[in-house]
Amino acid sequence: MNxxxxxxxxxIAGEVSNASEILTEVSEDFGGIFQKSPxxxxxxxxxxxxxxxVKYAAQKGLVVSSRAAGHSLGGQSLNEDGIVLNMRNLDKIREIQKDQLWFKADAGTxxxxxxxxxxxxxxxxxVLTNYFGVSVGGTHSAGGIGAASFRYGNQADNCLGVEVVTAEGDILWCSPEENSELFNHVLCGYGQFGIITQVQHKLKVYPSQTRTxxxxxxxxxALLDDKRVLVTEQRVDHLVSFPVPCLQGVSRATGIMQPLIQWFYTLRITVEANSIEAIDDKEILAGLNFYRHIHxxxxxxxxxxxxxxxxxxxxIAHPWMDVFLxxxxxxxxxxxxxxxxxxFLDISKAQMGCFCLVNRNNKMPMFRLPQEEELIIGFGIxxxxxxxxxxxILAELKKLSNLSLEMGGKRYLTCWIDFTIQQWQSQFGDYWPKVNQIKSKYDPKGIFNSGFFEYEQIAHPAIAPQENVRFVENVATKSAIAV
Structure with missing residues (x-):
């Protein structure tokens, strides 16, 4: 090790350490479910x-993972017995172009x-997520969704370019026009195909006022119907809802006291405008079937x-789970x-949320959504x-995860994941062979974040070895990209 x-x-010019306190700092992520030590x-x-x-790791057969804020939820920023790249010093905003409406920043920003x-x-x-302490590189590696995603897609969909370190140690600029295949897979790729070191991202001019x-x-x-109307007609700019439990008493019919719960739902919608006077309440709320307008x-x-x-x-552990339905x-x-x-949960304390996505606004192939319908409902626990x-609790959440796949849904992979190989195939559908091909092409030695997607070489005389890779489940050693 020394x-x-x-x-x-x-x-390298940066810091290198195997001090126990430094290793301990990166041995757990925000999810608090897994512990691994590099x-x-x-x-x-x-x-x-x-x-x-990366070049050194490839020579020595060591796996490499990157970590910025460490806000992953299922061990994605962790690494067992390899090298963790702590991106905290890559935190500079390089450029803001006011006229062209973009910024460029280091991945750890x-x-x-x-x-x-x-x-x-x-x-x-x-698009902004609901917590700003996460890193630019991390959310681009995962997707990054927010209350405006039904309009603009995820954060990766608003990316104009990324600087990437490849498995061979090359530094490439990738965009829709240049190195486009790598661009389309490092985004939402959880560090499987390269390490994002810099991001160029869209900006918009914001109006001065909002009404919520x-x-x-x-x-x-009624809630789901109103969401469809609001999203389809693009009446609003931000939309999210929350289930609200109301305890009505208990039932003793089974011999065990069980709570009787009536569920209500709060919908929060926001309109942006340059003046409050320009907002027409009647037009925004016309035809909606809410029970009460609260505020x-x-x-x-x-x-x-x-x-x-x-x-x-x-x-504290955060076994969070988002499904796309x-x-x-x-x-x-x-x-x-x-x-x-x-x-299995104290629902008075467990937060939940329900949001919307629209298929045509989500373009990254690694960000999987159900394809049969245009409107997607996201549900998070x-x-x-x-x-x-x-x-x-994980055992019970796994049942709900399985149910979402059975109903034609997909999982948001930034959360806690426990898939069988068949479920990985279900998650990616017809794109699964392409994922294997891209992994084989851009990381044939498997040095990037092995464990989240684990792969193996399979002998086949008709195919060159580096094209002959498939992923297999490895629940025990999950690790991937920082969020």
Whole structure:
């Protein structure tokens, strides 16, 4: 191990360490479910440091993973017995082009930094996640979804270009026009095909004002119908809803006291405008079938986008799960999930959310959505629990994950994942052979984040070895990209 440290110190300008406290810092992620320990942590100063580290790892047969904020949820930023690239020093905003509406930043830059730099110029990225402490490189590696994603796709869909270190240690600029195949797969690729070191991303001019309506529903059909109307007609700019449990008493019919819960739903929709006077409430709310209009709130845009969610990771596990469902399956799945959740979660504390995506706005091939319908309903379960409770809760969440796939849904892979090989195939569908081909082409030695997608060589006389790769399940050693 000391030999690896000394070798790398001679090769790169950044920091190299195998100190126990440094290894401990990167042995767990925000999810708090898995613990893995690398041999060495490299804190690069630039893309060349990463390229030299990757070349060395390939020579020595070591796996490489990158980590920025460490906000992955299922061990994706962890690494067992290899090299972790701590991207924290790659955190500079390189350029903001006000006229051309884009910014360029290092992969370890937080979205907080981006917002702080762009807001004074009246600019903002089209899609923002609900927590800004995550890194630019991390969300582009995962997708990055928010309340405006039904309009603009995910954050990766708004990417104009990325600088990537390949498995051979080359530093390439990738865009839809240049090295397009690699561009289309490192985005939402969870570090499987290359390491993102820099990102060029769209900006938009934001209006000065927002109006948010808080609507209350007692009927899931009405909620889903209204979402379809709002999204299809593009009446609003941001949309998200939340299930709300109301305890009505208990049942003793089975001999065991069971809670009787009535579910309600809150829909939060927001319209952007240059003046409040330009917003027509009647036009926005026309024909909607909500039970009650609870609240209307006017905020300046900069105040509106400030995240409302606060996260706590100390001694807490976050076995979060997002599923993407065809709109026609959403009601059945959501009702089934809400019926089962009280049996294993304290639903008064577990957050949930329901959002919308539109197929035509999501273009990255690694970001999988059900293809049969244009409107996609996303449903997320976000418990924060003591680590001692993780395993029994994961067992129940796995049943809901399996159900989503059976109903034609897909999983958001940034969350906790426990797939069989058949479920990986189901997740990617007809694109599964292409995923294998791209992995074989861009990482034939399997040095990038092995474990999240694990692969093996299969002998076949008619196919060259590097094209003859498929992925296999390896639940015990999952690791991938930082979010």
């Amino acid at each position: 030999g690896i440290v000394q070798d790398l110190k001679h090769l 041999q060495v942590v490299v804190t690069p100063q630039n893309a060349n440091d990463i390229a030299q580290t 937080s979205w907080n930094q981006v917002i702080d730099a762009c807001i004074p110029d009246g600019l903002v990225p089209p 309506y808080l609507l209350f529903y007692d009927n899931l059909d 209307t709130e006017d905020l300046g845009f900069a105040q509106f986008i400030e995240p409302m969610i606060q996260v706590d990771s100390k001694d 065809p709109a026609s399956s959403a009601k059945n799945y959501i009702e089934t999930a809400l019926k089962q959740l009280p049996s 976000y418990p924060s629990i003591p680590k001692s409770q993780v395993q029994p």
